[in-house]
Amino acid sequence: MRETSGMRRVLVTAIFAAALAGGLAGSAAADDRTICIDLRSPADAQLVACSRLIESGRFSGHNLSMLHGWRGVAYFKKDDFERAIAESDLAIRLEPANVGPYNVRGLARMTGREDYAGAIADFDRSIRLDARNSGVFYNRGLAYNKLGDRARAIADFTEAVRLDPNRAAAYQNRGSAKREQGDLDGALADVNQAIRLAPDLPTSFLSRGLTWRAKGDFDAAIADYSEALRLDQKPQDTLKQHIPMGTIQIQARTARGLAYEAKGDDTRAKADFSAALSVHATSPVNRAVQGTARARLAALASGTTSPAPPAQAARSRRIALVIGNGAYASAGALANPPNDARAVAKSLRDIGFEVTEGTDLDGAAMKRTVSAFLRNAATAGTAVLFYAGHGVQIDGKNYLVPVDARLGTPGGLTADMTELDAIMAGLDDQLRTNIVILDACRDNPLARDVVAQAGPSRSIVARAGLAAPSGLGAGATVGAGTLIAFATAPGQIALDGDGANSPFSSALMRHIGTPGLELQQMLTRVRADVVAATRGKQVPWSNSSLLGEVYLAGPKR
Numbered sequence: 249m250r251e252t253s254g255m256r257r258v259l260v261t262a263i264f265a266a267a268l269a270g271g272l273a274g275s276a277a278a279d280d281r282t283i284c285i286d287l288r289s290p291a292d293a294q295l296v297a298c299s300r301l302i303e304s305g306r307f308s309g310h311n312l313s314m315l316h317g318w319r320g321v322a323y324f325k326k327d328d329f330e331r332a333i334a335e336s337d338l339a340i341r342l343e344p345a346n347v348g349p350y351n352v353r354g355l356a357r358m359t360g361r362e363d364y365a366g367a368i369a370d371f372d373r374s375i376r377l378d379a380r381n382s383g384v385f386y387n388r389g390l391a392y393n394k395l396g397d398r399a400r401a402i403a404d405f406t407e408a409v410r411l412d413p414n415r416a417a418a419y420q421n422r423g424s425a426k427r428e429q430g431d432l433d434g435a436l437a438d439v440n441q442a443i444r445l446a447p448d449l450p451t452s453f454l455s456r457g458l459t460w461r462a463k464g465d466f467d468a469a470i471a472d473y474s475e476a477l478r479l480d481q482k483p484q485d486t487l488k489q490h491i492p493m494g495t496i497q498i499q500a501r502t503a504r505g506l507a508y509e510a511k512g513d514d515t516r517a518k519a520d521f522s523a524a525l526s527v528h529a530t531s532p533v534n535r536a537v538q539g540t541a542r543a544r545l546a547a548l549a550s551g552t553t554s555p556a557p558p559a560q561a562a563r564s565r566r567i568a569l570v571i572g573n574g575a576y577a578s579a580g581a582l583a584n585p586p587n588d589a590r591a592v593a594k595s596l597r598d599i600g601f602e603v604t605e606g607t608d609l610d611g612a613a614m615k616r617t618v619s620a621f622l623r624n625a626a627t628a629g630t631a632v633l634f635y636a637g638h639g640v641q642i643d644g645k646n647y648l649v650p651v652d653a654r655l656g657t658p659g660g661l662t663a664d665m666t667e668l669d670a671i672m673a674g675l676d677d678q679l680r681t682n683i684v685i686l687d688a689c690r691d692n693p694l695a696r697d698v699v700a701q702a703g704p705s706r707s708i709v710a711r712a713g714l715a716a717p718s719g720l721g722a723g724a725t726v727g728a729g730t731l732i733a734f735a736t737a738p739g740q741i742a743l744d745g746d747g748a749n750s751p752f753s754s755a756l757m758r759h760i761g762t763p764g765l766e767l768q769q770m771l772t773r774v775r776a777d778v779v780a781a782t783r784g785k786q787v788p789w790s791n792s793s794l795l796g797e798v799y800l801a802g803p804k805r
Contacts, residue, residue, distance in 0.1 A: 347384075505541060521545040566600060567632070570592050676730065759773045
């Protein structure tokens with residue numbers, strides 16, 4: 249499960265006071281001045297107060313720049329990031345040496361646009377103007393961490409705590425970066441310090457719970473998630489007021505459910521996942537986490553065998569599910585997917601994976617097999633899904649198609665299919681390396697048949713090829729710790745091939761067992777081979793949020 253923007257927001261907003269501190273001269277109402285420049289002011293009241301002061305015409309130069317900067321803060325608190333950027337632009341034009349607006353603009357770029365490079369440029373400028381502001385180093389550390397540059401992130405968090413030894417959020421986020429580097433003891437030490445400094449902050453207990461779970465101590469993780477839930481019942485304070493409603497309940501209950509599931513306590517896991525789904529989600533990230541709870545709950549309810557309680561070494565387990573569907577009754581038979589699946593399954597077994605293999609699966613078998621895979625993933629450190637066969641996107645969602653898909657029933661177009669988003673949600677856990685590889689964009693009449701069966705009264709859009717997974721915008725990635733690879737670019741067609749295997753699967757088998765070849769380098773070689781074999785007609789695509797280097801076949805021998 250991912251650490252959310254709600255968690256990030258609660259840790260970044262507290263720096264505004266230092267970033268935009270300063271008096272405001274003038275004879276405007278003292279109440280407006282007080283409300284405008286107080287971070288604790290409700291966003292709407294702050295916006296009204298700052299606007300009234302700006303529109304009074306009584307301020308110029310530095311003071312007017314400060315007012316626009318604080319109005320940018322109010323817009324940021326309202327999640328209106330574009331207006332926060334616009335207000336910061338105005339503040340900077342009025343006074344280019346004003347440190348605060350660069351910081352606010354960087355935060356808005358990072359949070360609203362996911363423009364981490366632009367955010368870092370703003371933080372760099374702020375630091376050049378004033379290298380004594382702990383909060384700006386902290387924010388730049390967040391941006392570096394989002395770019396995957398853990399070393400620079402840790403260096404910035406370290407400078408933030410040097411300048412302000414009481415900055416709990418910097419310890420917490422440095423601990424997260426250390427955890428993602430695999431330094432679990434260092435991560436635990438940092439988050440413990442964060443808790444000592446801010447013992448009432450539930451997000452620190454969420455972070456420590458994740459570290460305990462990474463260490464295999466599920467009882468300690470459950471205790472921390474329970475404490476986060478207890479603290480969430482306390483009155484809102486300054487640090488908590490910007491967390492989207494329901495965040496702690498959704499995050500902590502889903503995380504605790506994952507810990508219970510890994511421990512083998514299905515009853516408590518189901519209760520926590522159900523409780524997470526009962527909370528109204530007000531942010532996209534929280535809705536995504538609820539998707540994980542929903543997928544895990546469905547897997548638990550499927551009747552598949554529960555995993556045994558894991559040992560400390562469980563995270564070293566590597567599992568794979570390999571499916572090849574070709575014998576379609578009504579969607580156009582494909583010759584190669586079963587061959588592709590058998591060959592890829594052998595390649596994965598040869599490099600040490602526990603492989604479950606299925607060919608020509610009907611709808612019931614697909615759902616049962618995928619549910620068992622998701623259950624098995626609860627106690628694995630690496631999980632790979634390879635699918636070859638028909639795939640279709642309907643209304644922007646991707647579906648893997650079983651061999652008995654019934655396209656003649658408009659009301660049941662997707663009832664027998666397996667939704668890719670549900671699989672991705674079920675795998676969304678940054679403590680596990682998740683790899684999803686789809687050779688599922690075969691040239692076929694399926695999308696056209698879906699549209700024909702939908703009828704003129706249905707607002708269904710079906711397209712050839714697969715769509716980028718939902719939630720992926722420009723520069724976005726799937727959940728932390730996950731890589732997804734398509735045989736061709738989203739919306740494009742892949743070839744089944746004239747030989748025994750598809751061009752993509754042939755290239756994958758050629759490189760997947762190469763020792764010392766990092767996963768993304770391996771996919772680059774696969775891409776080059778496919779482009780050459782198809783004379784540029786097919787270009788494989790991948791999207792990654794992996795937290796480190798992954799070597800499927802181990803180090804170079």
